[in-house]
Amino acid sequence: MHHHVTVSTDPLADRYGRPARGTGPSGRPRLSTGARIAIGAALAAGVAGAAWFAWSDAQRNPVxxxxxxxxxxxxxxxxxxxxxxxxxxxxxxxxxxxxxxxxxxxxxxxxxxxxxxxxxxxxxxxxxxxxxxxxxxxxxxxxxxxxxx
CATH class of the missing domain: 2.60.40 (Immunoglobulin-like)
Incomplete structure (x- = not known):
């Protein structure tokens, strides 16, 4: 089995990842590794943000x-x-x-x-x-x- 690569000449398709014409239902986008890392980083930032709020609250009331x-x-x-x-x-x-x-x-x-x-x-x-x-x-x-x- 050999794969063939479709080179799209439509820059919008490249940028937004729209399936090229003629792609079947199997062409749905999977989360790339980069996207998974970004989601993980966002979650970590959310946790750090909560800790930061608790800390800054303690700074605001140092008594x-x-x-x-x-x-x-x-x-x-x-x-x-x-x-x-x-x-x-x-x-x-x-x-x-x-x-x-x-x-x-x-x-x-x-x-x-x-x-x-x-x-x-x-x-x-x-x-x-x-x-x-x-x-x-x-x-x-x-x-x-x-x-x-």
């Missing part, structure tokens, strides 16, 4: 915190002590919540932390409560928006 403890001062107040870790010169806003025995929120407070010279700042926040709290925790901290203007 982390650690609960140290709390003490219930009275039925109207709980004090919460926590460390905030962030780059020196950063300002962060932390939301503290006071919870009752059934974990319902009985008080909440936004605390502005920093800027400080060190990369960790210990803060004790007094949270006013509507009824006696059994615990106080840091809900979340995020970098202050004012740094960027």
């Amino acid at each position: 982390s915190f650690r609960d140290i403890g709390f003490s219930v001062e009275s039925a109207e107040q709980v004090s919460v002590t926590f460390d905030v870790m962030m780059p020196p010169g950063t300002t962060a806003v932390c939301t503290i919540t006071a919870l009752d025995p059934s974990y319902a929120e009985v008080g909440s407070l936004d605390v502005e932390v920093g800027p400080g010279e060190r990369d960790a700042i210990r803060v004790t926040a007094e949270v006013r409560t509507t009824q006696e709290a059994t615990t106080g925790v840091v809900d979340h901290c995020s970098a202050g928006d004012r740094a960027g203007g």
